[in-house]
Amino acid sequence: xxxxxxxxxxxxxxxxxxxxxxxxAEESASEGIDVGEILFGHTGDSYGWxxxxxxxxxxxxxxxxxxxxxxxxKFFLSSALEHGNSYEGLFIAEDGKYKDKIVxxxxxxxxxxxxxxxxxxxxxxxxxxxxxxxxxxxxTARWYRRHDVDSEAPSGIAKxxxxxxxxxxxxxxxxxxxxxxxxxxxxxxxAFFFILINNLLxxxxxxxGGANVTGNIAVTLVLALCTFVAVNLFGNKHYWxxxxxxxxxxxxKFPIPLMQLIEIFGLFTKPISLMVRLFAxxxxxxxxxxxxxxxxxxxxxxxxxxxxSMTVVTVLFGVFMNCLELLVAFIQAYVFTMLSAVFIGMSRxx
Amino acid sequence: MxxxxxxxxxxxxxxxxxxxxxxxxxxxxxxxxxGMVEKRTKRIEKALSDAREAExxxxxxxxxxxxxxxxxxxxxxxxxxxAAKEREAIISRAREEATEEAARILSDAKVKxxxxxxxxxxxxxxxxxSLSLTIAEKIVRKxxxxxxxxxxxxxxxxxxxxxxxxx
Numbered sequence: 319x320x321x322x323x324x325x326x327x328x329x330x331x332x333x334x335x336x337x338x339x340x341x342x343a344e345e346s347a348s349e350g351i352d353v354g355e356i357l358f359g360h361t362g363d364s365y366g367w368x369x370x371x372x373x374x375x376x377x378x379x380x381x382x383x384x385x386x387x388x389x390x391x392k393f394f395l396s397s398a399l400e401h402g403n404s405y406e407g408l409f410i411a412e413d414g415k416y417k418d419k420i421v422x423x424x425x426x427x428x429x430x431x432x433x434x435x436x437x438x439x440x441x442x443x444x445x446x447x448x449x450x451x452x453x454x455x456x457x458t459a460r461w462y463r464r465h466d467v468d469s470e471a472p473s474g475i476a477k478x479x480x481x482x483x484x485x486x487x488x489x490x491x492x493x494x495x496x497x498x499x500x501x502x503x504x505x506x507x508x509a510f511f512f513i514l515i516n517n518l519l520x521x522x523x524x525x526x527g528g529a530n531v532t533g534n535i536a537v538t539l540v541l542a543l544c545t546f547v548a549v550n551l552f553g554n555k556h557y558w559x560x561x562x563x564x565x566x567x568x569x570x571k572f573p574i575p576l577m578q579l580i581e582i583f584g585l586f587t588k589p590i591s592l593m594v595r596l597f598a599x600x601x602x603x604x605x606x607x608x609x610x611x612x613x614x615x616x617x618x619x620x621x622x623x624x625x626x627s628m629t630v631v632t633v634l635f636g637v638f639m640n641c642l643e644l645l646v647a648f649i650q651a652y653v654f655t656m657l658s659a660v661f662i663g664m665s666r667x668x
Numbered sequence: 669m670x671x672x673x674x675x676x677x678x679x680x681x682x683x684x685x686x687x688x689x690x691x692x693x694x695x696x697x698x699x700x701x702x703g704m705v706e707k708r709t710k711r712i713e714k715a716l717s718d719a720r721e722a723e724x725x726x727x728x729x730x731x732x733x734x735x736x737x738x739x740x741x742x743x744x745x746x747x748x749x750x751a752a753k754e755r756e757a758i759i760s761r762a763r764e765e766a767t768e769e770a771a772r773i774l775s776d777a778k779v780k781x782x783x784x785x786x787x788x789x790x791x792x793x794x795x796x797x798s799l800s801l802t803i804a805e806k807i808v809r810k811x812x813x814x815x816x817x818x819x820x821x822x823x824x825x826x827x828x829x830x831x832x833x834x835x
Contacts, residue, residue, distance in 0.1 A: 363675060384677075417670070434677045441681040448689045455697040462704040468711050480705065487702050503702060504694030512689060536674035540682045544690075601671070 353612045361530045361604050363438045365396035369525050381442055386433035387422050443529030447515045454479060486510050486655065494659035495666060502662050505548055509541060510655040517600060517647030533600035542593035545658040553665035588661055592654055599650050603643040610636045793833060801826060
C-alpha cells in the first residue's frame with residue numbers, strides 16, 4: 319500500500335515535468351515574465367473577471383461599470399473597455415497614477431478619475447460570498463424554526479453550522495464581552511463568517527473564487543469601521559473616563575493632556591491594526607502562492623532540467639502554502655472576531 | 669502603491685453588501701440559532717438538575733426505608749424479649765403456686781392422717797378394754813360367782829385403767 323502511494327506520487331511529479339517543458343517552448347517566444355505585474359494583477363481589483371485563457375484567447379466575464387463622468391451617470395459592461403477601447407470618453411488608464419482604473423481626459427489633457435461605483439471583480443465576489451453566507455445561515459435558521467430543538471438533534475446544514483456558531487459564540491463572544499453579549503453576538507458572528515467565507519473563497523483558484531476580497535483594504539476598512547462603531551457607540555462611562563481622565567499622576571494629564579492624546583490615538587490604532595492585519599495576511603498569502611506559481615515559469619525559462627525539478631519543488635511548496643493559507647483563513651477570521659470582542663468587552667466593563 | 673488606497677467604489681459596495689448581510693443575519697439568522705441552542709442548553713441543564721434531584725429523593729427514600737426497617741427490627745427484638753420475660757415470669761409463678769399447693773395438700777394430708785391415727789388408737793383402746801373386760805368377767809364369773817363386791821372392785825379397776833390411759 320505504501321509503495322503504491324510512493325509510485326503514485328512519483329507519477330504525478332513526472333506529469334508535472336511535461337507541461338513545464340512545453341511551457342518553456344511557448345514562453346521563450348514571448349519576452350520575460352513580469353512577476354510584479356502578475357502579482358498586482360491577480361491581487362488587485364479589475365473591471366472584468368478573467369476566467370481563463372484558452373489557446374491564446376482570454377475569456378472574461380464582463381461586469382457592469384457604473385461611472386459618474388463629466389457627462390453624467392454612465393452604465394455599461396466592462397467588455398466595452400477591453401483592448402484599450404474607450405466608451406463615451408471613458409477608458410482604462412494604461413499607466414500613470416490611475417493605472418488599470420477607469421479615467422477620462424480633462425480639457426487640459428490630464429487624466430482625471432470620475433466617481434466609479436462599478437461592480438468590479440471584488441464586488442462581484444463579495445456578492446457571491448454574501449449569497450453563500452446568507453444561504454448557509456438562513457437555511458440553518460430555517461431548520462431551527464421548523465424543528466423542535468428539545469426533541470431533535472440537528473441534522474443536515476444545522477449539524478454543520480451549529481458547532482461553528484456555538485463555539486464562536488461561546489468561546490469568543492460570551493467569554494470576552496460578558497453579561498450583555500447578546501447585543502453584539504450577531505455582529506461578531508456575521509463578521510466572523512463573512513471574513514471566513516471570503517478568505518476561503520479567495521483560496522479557490524478558479525471562477526467563483528480567486529478574488530482577493532479580504533486582502534483588499536477597502537473591505538477590511540469597512541469591517542474595522544464597524545468594530546470601531548460597535549466599540550465606541552456603546553462604550554460606558556467607565557470606558558470614556560479611562561480615556562479622558564485616566565488614573566495616572568496629575569502631571570501626565572494636566573495641563574498638557576498627554577495621556578488623553580495617547581488614549582485617543584489608541585482609540586484609532588485598534589481598528590487600524592484590525593484592518594491592516596487582515597488585509598496584509600490575506601494579501602501576503604495570495605502573493606506567496608502566486609509567486610510560487612510564477613517560479614515554475616521563471617525556472618522553465620532557464621532550462622528543462624532546472625524547470626522540471628523546480629516545478630516539483632514549487633508544487634510541493636504550493637501545496638504547503640495552500641494548506642497554510644487554509645489555516646490562516648480561519649485564524650484571521652478568528653483573530654478579527656476575538657479582538658473585536660475584546661475591544662467591545664473593554665468598552666463595556668467597569 | 670494603490671494597494672493601500674481604498675477604492676471608493678469597493679468601499680461603497682462593501683458597505684452596502686455588509687450592511688444588508690448584517691441586517692438579514694442579525695434579524696433572521698444568528699439570534700434564532702443561538703436562541704434555540706440556548707433554549708436547548710437550558711433544557712438539558714434542567715433535565716440534568718431534575719435527574720440529580722430525583723437521585724437525591726431516591727437516596728433519601730432509601731435511607732428512610734432503611735430507617736423504618738431498622739426501627740421495625742428493634743421493635744421486634746424488644747417484643748420478643750418482652751414475651752420471653754413474660755413467659756419466664758408466668759412459668760416461675762406457676763411453679764411457685766404449684767409448690768405451695770403441694771405443700772398445703774401434704775400438710776392437710778398429714779393432719780388428716782394424724783386424726784385418723786388418733787381415732788384408730790381410741791377405737792382400738794376401747795375395743796381392747798371391752799375385750800379384756802369380757803375376758804376378765806369370764807374369768808371372774810368362773811371363779812367368783814356374781815359377787816357384788818367383786819363386781820364393784822373390777823369396775824373400779826377398769827376406771828383406773830381408763831384414767832391412766834387418758835392421761
